[in-house]
Amino acid sequence: MAIIPKWAFILVGIVLLVLAPIGQGNYVALILCSWLMYTIAAMGLNLTLGYAGQISLAQGSFMAIGAYITALLTLSGVHWLVAMPLAVLGCFIVGLLVGFPALRVKGHFLAFVTLAFNTLVVLVLRNEDWLTGGSYGKSNMPRPDFWLFNTGTKSTFLSIPLSSNQKMYYLCLAVFIVFALLMYGLIRSPWGRAFKGLRENPIRAESLGLDTRRLTLLAFAIGSAAGGLAGALVSPVVQYIEPNSFALQHSLRILLMVVVGGSGFFFGPMLGAAVVILLPEFLRFTEGYYLIIYSGLVIVLMVYSPSGLMGVGSRIVAAVRPKRVARTDMKEGAQL
Amino acid sequence: MAQFLQVLLSGLATGSIYALAAIGFTLLWQAAQTVNFAQGEFVMLPAFFVLIAMGLGLPLPVALLVALAVSVFVLGYLFKRLIVEPMKASKTGGGLPLVIATMSLAIFLKEGVKEFYGAEAQPYPELVSGGSWDVFGAIVSVTDIAHLAISLGVVVLLTLFLNRTRTGRAMQATAQNPDVAKILGVDTKRMVLYTFLINAALATLASFLITPFYLAKFSNGEYLGLIAFIAAIVGGFNQIRGALAGGLLIGVLDNMTATYVTAEYRAAVPLVLLIVIILWRPEGLLGTSEGRSV
Amino acid sequence: MSDTVLSVRNISKSFGGIRAVNDVSFEVGKGEVLGLIGPNGSGKSTLFNCVLGQLRPDQGEVHVNGKPVAGMRACDLNRLGVGRTFQQLSVFPEMTVLDNIILAGQEHKGTMWSRLFGSADAGLSGEADRLIEFFRLRHLRQEKAGSLSYGQQKLLDAAMAFMAGPDLVLLDEPAGGVNLTMLGNLKERLQTYNRDHGTTFVVIEHNMEFVMSLCTRVIVLAEGSIIAEGSPEEVRSNQQVIDAYLGG
Numbered sequence: 001m002a003i004i005p006k007w008a009f010i011l012v013g014i015v016l017l018v019l020a021p022i023g024q025g026n027y028v029a030l031i032l033c034s035w036l037m038y039t040i041a042a043m044g045l046n047l048t049l050g051y052a053g054q055i056s057l058a059q060g061s062f063m064a065i066g067a068y069i070t071a072l073l074t075l076s077g078v079h080w081l082v083a084m085p086l087a088v089l090g091c092f093i094v095g096l097l098v099g100f101p102a103l104r105v106k107g108h109f110l111a112f113v114t115l116a117f118n119t120l121v122v123l124v125l126r127n128e129d130w131l132t133g134g135s136y137g138k139s140n141m142p143r144p145d146f147w148l149f150n151t152g153t154k155s156t157f158l159s160i161p162l163s164s165n166q167k168m169y170y171l172c173l174a175v176f177i178v179f180a181l182l183m184y185g186l187i188r189s190p191w192g193r194a195f196k197g198l199r200e201n202p203i204r205a206e207s208l209g210l211d212t213r214r215l216t217l218l219a220f221a222i223g224s225a226a227g228g229l230a231g232a233l234v235s236p237v238v239q240y241i242e243p244n245s246f247a248l249q250h251s252l253r254i255l256l257m258v259v260v261g262g263s264g265f266f267f268g269p270m271l272g273a274a275v276v277i278l279l280p281e282f283l284r285f286t287e288g289y290y291l292i293i294y295s296g297l298v299i300v301l302m303v304y305s306p307s308g309l310m311g312v313g314s315r316i317v318a319a320v321r322p323k324r325v326a327r328t329d330m331k332e333g334a335q336l
Numbered sequence: 337m338a339q340f341l342q343v344l345l346s347g348l349a350t351g352s353i354y355a356l357a358a359i360g361f362t363l364l365w366q367a368a369q370t371v372n373f374a375q376g377e378f379v380m381l382p383a384f385f386v387l388i389a390m391g392l393g394l395p396l397p398v399a400l401l402v403a404l405a406v407s408v409f410v411l412g413y414l415f416k417r418l419i420v421e422p423m424k425a426s427k428t429g430g431g432l433p434l435v436i437a438t439m440s441l442a443i444f445l446k447e448g449v450k451e452f453y454g455a456e457a458q459p460y461p462e463l464v465s466g467g468s469w470d471v472f473g474a475i476v477s478v479t480d481i482a483h484l485a486i487s488l489g490v491v492v493l494l495t496l497f498l499n500r501t502r503t504g505r506a507m508q509a510t511a512q513n514p515d516v517a518k519i520l521g522v523d524t525k526r527m528v529l530y531t532f533l534i535n536a537a538l539a540t541l542a543s544f545l546i547t548p549f550y551l552a553k554f555s556n557g558e559y560l561g562l563i564a565f566i567a568a569i570v571g572g573f574n575q576i577r578g579a580l581a582g583g584l585l586i587g588v589l590d591n592m593t594a595t596y597v598t599a600e601y602r603a604a605v606p607l608v609l610l611i612v613i614i615l616w617r618p619e620g621l622l623g624t625s626e627g628r629s630v
Numbered sequence: 631m632s633d634t635v636l637s638v639r640n641i642s643k644s645f646g647g648i649r650a651v652n653d654v655s656f657e658v659g660k661g662e663v664l665g666l667i668g669p670n671g672s673g674k675s676t677l678f679n680c681v682l683g684q685l686r687p688d689q690g691e692v693h694v695n696g697k698p699v700a701g702m703r704a705c706d707l708n709r710l711g712v713g714r715t716f717q718q719l720s721v722f723p724e725m726t727v728l729d730n731i732i733l734a735g736q737e738h739k740g741t742m743w744s745r746l747f748g749s750a751d752a753g754l755s756g757e758a759d760r761l762i763e764f765f766r767l768r769h770l771r772q773e774k775a776g777s778l779s780y781g782q783q784k785l786l787d788a789a790m791a792f793m794a795g796p797d798l799v800l801l802d803e804p805a806g807g808v809n810l811t812m813l814g815n816l817k818e819r820l821q822t823y824n825r826d827h828g829t830t831f832v833v834i835e836h837n838m839e840f841v842m843s844l845c846t847r848v849i850v851l852a853e854g855s856i857i858a859e860g861s862p863e864e865v866r867s868n869q870q871v872i873d874a875y876l877g878g
Binding site for chain 2: 288307
């Protein structure tokens with residue numbers, strides 16, 4: 001590990017990501033897009049849950065809000081470059097509001113409030129036909145044209161033919177890389193340290209001058225904004241959205257990505273999303289059984305390594321470190 | 337007025353079935369601090385055991401008994417032994433990972449039924465089928481009355497068991513303070529196991545009663561599980577009577593909204609109720625904020 | 631006194647019918663080390679919580695550096711220059727010792743935005759290292775706080791209270807559960823810090839030996855009222871204090 005620097009791994013990773021869809025069909029490009037989009041959403045949830053310790057079962061609904069805002073705007077002729085930041089901003093604000101319950105309740109209760117919120121969003125999307133198209137949803141959202149790089153059409157680049165789907169993948173990849181850099185900066189900054197402090201010992205954190213209320217709200221808002229960013233990509237990539245594609249089970253999937261990957265590990269969500277999105281593709285030969293096998297594997301993983309796949313890795317690397325998840329150490333913040 | 341009475345009664349009948357699942361949920365929380373996200377699937381599954389047993393040629397009463405036995409073993413004993421116990425034993429597994437594990441279990445059960453039994457809704461026999469009575473002009477379904485009577489009867493029996501018998505009191509002691517209970521010579525492990533078995537039995541009963549309404553379908557658990565949570569939280573997470581009240585309240589509210597207000601946002605009512613209750617009274621309507629008393 | 635750091639004026643607080651604190655007043659000047667002692671149920675914790683702004687007294691006022699603290703949030707009190715420790719260990723177990731210390735100071739450095747876009751250590755590495763050095767934790771700098779021994783965590787806990795350069799530090803039973811060697815170590819470090827920086831301490835403690843050797847002044851509470859006040863020697867020989875402790 002120490003001989004090869006970290007950035008070399010990352011560079012190799014980026015090169016692989018750039019090469020991944022070349023020569024592959026549309027389907028592979030779409031699967032890879034979906035992996036990157038879910039990774040973005042999961043990294044957002046990882047901030048809220050993994051770093052700041054606030055459980056949320058509503059990440060799917062933020063993808064929905066982001067996707068619908070983007071769809072409505074781009075369908076009415078607004079460029080994606082304008083629609084995307086608005087989607088992110090919208091989710092940031094709604095996320096801020098969803099954070100308020102977290103100031104009152106923690107743990108399981110918070111899980112239920114956010115779960116209820118997710119279900120409510122889906123209900124509104126389904127029932128407000130005039131805006132959202134009801135159960136039929138929205139379709140045929142345009143793919144963005146970046147003048148030299150029109151993702152809506154086929155073209156050739158350095159004599160490599162690129163389909164529209166492959167171009168969308170590169171858009172996702174670009175967004176993902178920028179987003180990951182920003183997220184990395186955030187985690188490394190004093191803000192990231194403050195979020196971890198909130199997770200590990202909120203009472204102590206407050207006594208050290210950290211405004212834990214503001215931190216909690218920000219953790220929700222930023223995590224949700226990432227969900228909105230993922231949604232802003234869903235709209236042009238899938239070009240068809242309907243309420244059920246953001247139902248509770250999708251929030252659970254995103255939560256699974258975070259936990260299976262290893263919550264609180266920076267690259268955990270990438271791995272988790274890969275497992276949740278890509279593994280089914282490899283398990284296709286099992287046909288309908290893959291969800292059974294998959295859920296069975298998750299149960300086994302949780303029973304034997306509660307800190308996820310990254311946990312398995314770091315357990316092998318450093319055997320002695322005690323791991324804690326979320327708020328098991330609440331009682332340590334003294335109550336006087 | 338007659339319509340109101342009808343709506344109220346059928347709401348209470350469904351609500352009492354929700355309450356069964358909610359009570360099991362509460363018991364598990366108290367005795368083992370386990371939030372079971374698969375509770376809905378625990379209600380969905382036993383109906384299929386009945387169908388399988390009937391498919392083997394067993395008459396309905398025998399099929400019910402077989403299904404009960406299998407459910408208690410699988411959803412009670414195996415659930416505790418294979419999933420909850422190992423996770424509780426590890427230092428980190430009790431919190432979020434256990435939540436994830438029960439969520440995965442929900443998917444596992446749902447997909448299992450879909451693959452091995454079928455995705456189509458299956459007709460399911462009514463336990464009590466009857467006509468209806470005319471009470472002051474209101475048409476009262478005998479099935480509703482029977483459901484209400486059975487569910488409430490079971491709740492009363494359960495309460496008597498917990499309060500009047502030695503084992504029941506030992507279970508309560510275990511839920512309230514396992515360390516002290518252990519010192520007093522209570523076999524706490526056994527008591528926790530009983531709780532899991534009782535939860536499975538309650539879920540099974542709820543399954544028998546509610547499945548005729550929805551038909552037996554692999555996805556039944558999604559809504560039922562959510563309702564059970566909401567009922568438990570709204571009533572009071574740490575109280576049997578709270579879960580009962582929560583179940584009844586949601587059953588009635590659900591029916592009332594659908595009849596008098598809006599069918600579109602019918603499903604939203606319990607959710608909004610949940611959010612309001614959690615923010616306004618996190619301990620639930622009848623709950624106590626401290627301790628985990630039964 | 632012009633350099634009064636903490637002033638407590640006529641504080642009373644009842645719970646139900648029970649008067650936990652009854653008309654207590656005292657002042658603490660800059661650089662003083664005040665011990666607050668008393669048998670169980672004497673009202674120490676209630677008084678302490680009033681000083682921390684966590685409890686609103688029925689009567690009376692608490693001022694820190696001339697500002698009233700009643701109902702103030704813990705984070706705002708800290709920004710006013712009050713550091714504290716907790717009875718139970720209170721560190722961030724999954725973070726390194728260095729990160730624990732930096733976290734303890736970062737809210738006092740720069741603005742929200744400079745903390746987002748500025749350097750990762752908020753420019754506090756040097757200061758943090760000095761404090762780590764001072765509390766003799768240098769060899770543990772990159773260890774996770776949760777993997778430290780109890781005594782080491784106690785030192786870290788104390789160090790965090792000092793990171794922001796507070797005017798007043800409230801120590802809640804600092805000696806609890808610490809072995810004798812570590813206790814001497816802790817006391818010596820606290821005294822040195824007090825001498826070097828002139829920081830004011832208020833200590834709540836059960837361990838008499840520790841209080842008497844650390845503090846410059848001691849206040850004894852019994853049944854919600856001050857029954858004695860003075861230097862450790864004066865208090866030690868006070869008949870009322872002896873009676874209170876022996877259940878007289």
